[in-house]
Amino acid sequence: MRISELSRASGVSIATIKYYLREGLLPPGETTARNQADYSDEHLWRLRFVRVLREVGGLGIESIRAVLVAVNDDQRSLHEVLGVAHHALSPASPSGEEFPEMDEVDTLLRRLGWKVSPAAPDRWALAETLAALRRLGRDVDATTFLPHAQAVEQLAAVEVSSLDPSAGRAQAVEQAIVGTVVYEAALVALRRLAHEHHSALQASNSQRTADR
């Protein structure tokens, strides 16, 4: 298909497609004539993937490039590629610094029976949240996250088992990454909606008490 058809089918503007081509996020089409190139379904599919990473995952160009390089690297296992994607998606790269809360997070992970890489950026991220709660004067330890851990474990088990094992490697990787990005965005949105609902409930309950 021509670039105009690729644009229509993907919902990505021609200017943006040209930008992705320049940046190497999209491989060049097959040249069919001077100033004309032909694009395949592979291009369409790749473009949709980049769009999800950008719009739903909020990733910048550099992070998208890192994910694509990992997806294309056959030497890496699905498991490793997911690690790269999680790293790219993490709001801040971990400093690598060890702080007291790390030990408590590791104790929590052992208690849950979760096997995770010591280099997982989310180990740091979780320790950071615990440290933040304490800096704000809350008297908490890592077990405060236990209900959250149990809730997400069930969801993760369902999500991982829904991946199609017969899919090709590239597709399996992308399935997993898209699932991570999209279901994570959905989970965060739902959590805020649930909060709005419960804070409204609580406000109307205390109003009713005050009216008596």
Next chain:
Amino acid sequence: MRISELSRASGVSIATIKYYLREGLLPPGETTARNQADYSDEHLWRLRFVRVLREVGGLGIESIRAVLVAVNDDQRSLHEVLGVAHHALSPASPSGEEFPEMDEVDTLLRRLGWKVSPAAPDRWALAETLAALRRLGRDVDATTFLPHAQAVEQLAAVEVSSLDPSAGRAQAVEQAIVGTVVYEAALVALRRLAHEHHSALQASNSQRTADR
């Protein structure tokens, strides 16, 4: 206390404190002598709050300002202020555009019995995730998010009820926002760790099958 003590106690550098003062994120201290000002516990507490919004919530200066303005506005209910905070925390502002998935999201919310504002940015965000899944060729409807909704509803109920109702208004608002920011970051980190664990489990299971 002097600015150097405020810096030590908060873990925020003097240069950054001066930047926040210039930007109006921190009210000026009381002038005690030429070029010297005295800062109170209120300053220390505010500084810690800004630090959490920045480091854990990943908010930029403009978004932090919007949250602080809402917190200081006595005309706004706790519930409204939380809405402002959720809006500031949303990765992208909703376009205001209505698209087909919005109706499905509303049906899901009714089914759950959640009362949320039609203007809640997360209504759009959730519809966006559903649209993204479909663009990627997944045959899904809004009920795919039902297990996620039920999981976060339990967590939100626990989190909202743990807020101290006897706290002053400013403190209640900040408790709620900090809870939103920090527990959300923790939930996302835990979800990724759970995914890592389950994808490792699945990889070792299929390896074992292949070895037979």
